[in-house]
Amino acid sequence: MKYLYWMRQDLRLHDNEVFKWANERGGEILIVYPLPSSLPNWGLQRRGFLKQSLEELQKTLKSFNLSLHVTQHSIHELLPTLHKTHQFTHLLYSTEHAFNELRDEKTLKTLANNLAIETVSFDQSSLIKEADLPILIEKLPKIFSEFKKIIDSNLKVSVPIHEQNLKLSSLHLPQEKIDWGPLAFHPWFQGGEESGISRIHQYIWETQSILHYDDTRNGMINKDDSSKFSPWLALGAISAREIFHQVKEFEKNHGENKSTYWLIYELLWRDYFKFYAKKHGSKIFHLQGINQKNQKFFEQNKNEFNKWTLGETGEPFIDSNMKELLLTGWMSNRGRQNVSNYLAKTLKLDWTWGADWFEKNLIDYDPCQNWGNWNYTAGVGADPRDRLFNPKSQANAYDPEGLYQKLWLNKGELNGKNI
Ligand SMILES: Cc1cc2nc3c(=O)[nH]c(=O)nc-3n(C[C@H](O)[C@H](O)[C@H](O)COP(=O)(O)OP(=O)(O)OC[C@H]3O[C@@H](n4cnc5c(N)ncnc54)[C@H](O)[C@@H]3O)c2cc1C
Structure with missing residues (x-):
């Protein structure tokens, strides 16, 4: 058996069904991680966190004599070329949920099929596997609390896999020199x-x-x-x-x-x-979200938007949070709820620009969490409560002594510099 393992958002050895599956069958494995093409546009901390995560995984795999090949080529480019040399029997990957990720899977599967390579995918990025859901995804309730009710009486979570003594043998590729560009590291988050x-x-x-x-x-x-x-x-x-x-x-x-x-x-x-x-699918990335019927107005004013990104709106609670994001790649959930609501509902600016800014900068960026939450806060999702936050009363409730605002408002001389 010869496996090509396309690594994506599954950068781990423990609780990884792909390794378990291949290890049980034995054979040779080539493990590749194609870097996202958007990488050069990311904030420094997001890039730094990914680099650390990959390096740590490389180290762990090395202790099993396995190697992880990090590449700037896409998996669609790599598969046919590598197949000529290695003649893979199987293509392995963990399946994802967002539109682009699913489209990549679909096209790759066709490509593998044409090359007579068997595709095996593993559903392991969520807590509950799709097959263990008591409902079909098409029937997902519009409201989270209804989903929760359905889950509560039928919750099935697989037991994580622990010890993995990998006995596979590794296929190697010559290392590519990766230009990571400037990097920064958040003291709380060491990748890996x-x-x-x-x-x-x-x-x-x-x-x-x-x-x-x-x-x-x-x-x-x-x-x-x-x-x-x-x-x-x-x-x-x-x-x-x-x-x-x-x-x-x-x-x-x-x-x-x-x-x-x-x-x-x-x-x-x-x-x-x-x-x-x-x-x-792709609707969660659209300006009108999943509610295409209720057309909402969002202005496209770059100047006002830039002020928001730099923490220069003049609203201290919003600005302190945006500065934290700009300088560290992190923001609390309370902060995210507020700044997104402010952009979409008070400034009435194009919320997709805001989601895109989060995508570039957040260390924990995840397409489903980011765009899904933005759908809600911009009022284009399924949430029936179209809430408007008042940043002053939010600040009074969550930062009554103004310590958080003081911490970030005075930090760093940004001078209009984008990350
Ligand atoms: C506009 C906006 C954008 C967001 N973008 C992202 C994103 O790109 N990636 C991301 O992981 N989260 C995102 N979130 C959700 C949430 O803010 C973060 O998951 C949370 O702040 C992470 O901190 P924590 O791990 O300490 O969370 P905790 O409060 O400790 O929660 C534990 C875990 O539960 C999950 N979780 C918590 N809150 C949410 C939520 N609102 N939605 C979905 N899952 C949640 C996360 O996986 C989190 O790690 C976003 C929220 C908003 C409002």
Whole structure:
């Protein structure tokens, strides 16, 4: 057997069904990670986090005498060329949910088919596998709480795979020189599986911050205000199933409480947006979202938009959050809710520009979570509550002493410089 493993948002060894499947059958494997073509436009921290994640995975795989080939070529270019030399029997990958990712899978599958290569895909980026959903994705309810109700009585989560003693032999390619461009690194987020797993351990077991999640999750300053799992989840360096099972273990020892409940609840939102993206396809990226009937007006004013990106709108709560994003690649959920709502509903600017700005800069960018959440906050999604946030009262509620605003408003001389 000769496998070509197309790595994507599954940059991990533990709880990875692809490795398990190939290892059980034995043979040779070529593991490739094609870099996203949008990489040069990313913010420095997003690029830095991906680079660290890939390097750590390369190190781990090396301990099993396997190599990960990071390439600037697309998988569609690579497959026919590499096949000439290696004559693969199987193409392996983890399936995703967003429109472009699914389109890539479809075209690649056809290509593999024409080359008589068997395609095997693995559904392992969400907590619940599509096959374990009690409903078809086309029947996904419009409202999250209805989805949650359906799931609650039928929740099926696979047990994560742990020990993987890989006995496959590696196919190698000459290393490509990658030009990463300028990079920056967020002190909280070290890319890679090991750091992701140690964050789970820290948050749940060491500091037991999970016990206070319900009280602190809207916090904007401290690392342990919320789990901070999202950057590793976005690249698949940790799996939602691993988190779920660790929380369940924790509950066995410490009992279930509001906080453990809410953390799982948020992971279900993550699944909901994955299935939402799959159901609605390219619509979630369109200005009118999935509600094509209710035409909403969004102005395209570049000048006003640039002020928003640089944290120069004059609204301190919004500006402090936007500066944090610009300087670090991170923003809390409370911040994201506010700045997106402000762009779309107060400034009434093209929300897709905002989502695109988030896409470039967020360390934890995930197409389904980002565009799905933006659909909601811009009022073009399925949410019946079309809420408008008042940044002053939000600041009073979530930053009453103004500490967060003080922290970021005075940081860094940006001088109109874009990342
Ligand atoms: C406009 C906007 C854009 C967003 N873009 C992204 C994105 O690109 N990538 C991303 O991972 N999240 C995104 N989110 C969701 C959310 O803000 C982050 O997942 C969360 O802030 C990550 O911090 P945490 O890991 O500490 O979350 P916690 O509060 O500790 O939650 C645990 C996990 O639950 C999931 N989760 C929490 N809140 C949400 C939510 N609102 N929607 C979906 N899943 C959630 C995440 O996987 C998170 O890691 C966005 C939210 C908004 C409003």
